[in-house]
Amino acid sequence: MAKLSAAGSRRRPHTLTCRYAAGxxxxxxxxxxxxxxxxxxxxxxxGCEDCRxxxxxxxxxxxxxxxxxxxxMPPGLQERALATIRAKxxxxxxxx
Amino acid sequence: MARAAxxxxxxxxxxxxxxxxxxxxxxxxxxxxxxxFNRHMAMVYRQAIRMLGNPVEAEEVVQEVxxxxxxxxxxxxxEAAFSTWLYRLTANAAITKLRKRKRSREVSIEDYLPTxxxxxxxxxxxxVDWSNDLEKTMATRETQAIIREALEMLPPVDKAVxxxxxxxxxxxxxxxxxxxxxxxxxKARLHRARLFLRGKLAAHFGNAP
Numbered sequence: 001m002a003k004l005s006a007a008g009s010r011r012r013p014h015t016l017t018c019r020y021a022a023g024x025x026x027x028x029x030x031x032x033x034x035x036x037x038x039x040x041x042x043x044x045x046x047g048c049e050d051c052r053x054x055x056x057x058x059x060x061x062x063x064x065x066x067x068x069x070x071x072x073m074p075p076g077l078q079e080r081a082l083a084t085i086r087a088k089x090x091x092x093x094x095x096x
Numbered sequence: 097m098a099r100a101a102x103x104x105x106x107x108x109x110x111x112x113x114x115x116x117x118x119x120x121x122x123x124x125x126x127x128x129x130x131x132x133f134n135r136h137m138a139m140v141y142r143q144a145i146r147m148l149g150n151p152v153e154a155e156e157v158v159q160e161v162x163x164x165x166x167x168x169x170x171x172x173x174x175e176a177a178f179s180t181w182l183y184r185l186t187a188n189a190a191i192t193k194l195r196k197r198k199r200s201r202e203v204s205i206e207d208y209l210p211t212x213x214x215x216x217x218x219x220x221x222x223x224v225d226w227s228n229d230l231e232k233t234m235a236t237r238e239t240q241a242i243i244r245e246a247l248e249m250l251p252p253v254d255k256a257v258x259x260x261x262x263x264x265x266x267x268x269x270x271x272x273x274x275x276x277x278x279x280x281x282x283k284a285r286l287h288r289a290r291l292f293l294r295g296k297l298a299a300h301f302g303n304a305p
Contacts, residue, residue: 017212017215017216017217018212018216018217018218019212019216019217020216022210022212023287025287026283026286026287026290027283049222049223050217050218050221050222050223051223052225053222053223053224053225053227054210054218054223056225056227057223057225057226057227057230057294057297057298058290058291058294059227060227060230060231060234061230061290061293061294061297062262062290063231063234064230064231064234064239064243064297065243065247065258065262065263065290065293066262066263067234067235068146068240068243068244068263069240070142070145070146070149071145071151073138073141073142073145074151074155077141077155077158078134078137078138080155081137081155081158081159081162082130082133084159085133085159085162085163085166088159088163089163089166089167092163092166092167094124094166094167094168094169094170
């Protein structure tokens, strides 16, 4: 059993496998692939349902992460933080 | 066209204004320091809360970052944008806090990465496309909780890479500058972290990574 490593190593695209394709998806989605590699990947995706499913779920994972909601900044934080910072910097010398 | 020219002109004027504030701050002007604080504190808080998920710790990071700005502003040489320096200070402060946390659960990242046969095919076939299910549910509290929990399981630097890339939308180059990594290292960490998040979501939808 082989594990997927990080972003794809630079093998020649004619040997493109699902494992190799999975290592290219980030650069593919960023539009960073050389045209010949991109064409090889497009061709592979055209005939490989597994890789199309992988690409779709990878992209949707990015989109779902992008829309994560976090609590808004608490009211009064700006004034409170500034007051604390003023007090701290009075006691600490600056580096030259 | 006129709009683009105006926008570029505004951006130049903001940059120039910021350089002036930094110059005055280096000279010890407290008004300039507070102007920089007021301009950037919301961005620092947003990055901190995204990395830490805890408002109290995020507020501490805001304080630590701006105390550091005050003390070390003379070490900022202006080769990168002031905001890039702030991203770096914020990431460092948040990473330090994350490293101090006790890990409640040891999770193997490897268990959530896709696996392959020697011939390069996926080991678990067919690969199921659950992207539509995720698209329908990604705004729900439950799905957001799963992604947040998965983010918590990432090593601190990998978490910083995901936050800066997929939430703050920084380029890989700016992330590399902010975290002191090479661009290939940023790409490798980002890809692996996304694979892990994807694997956790795949498990949630009842599928293999």
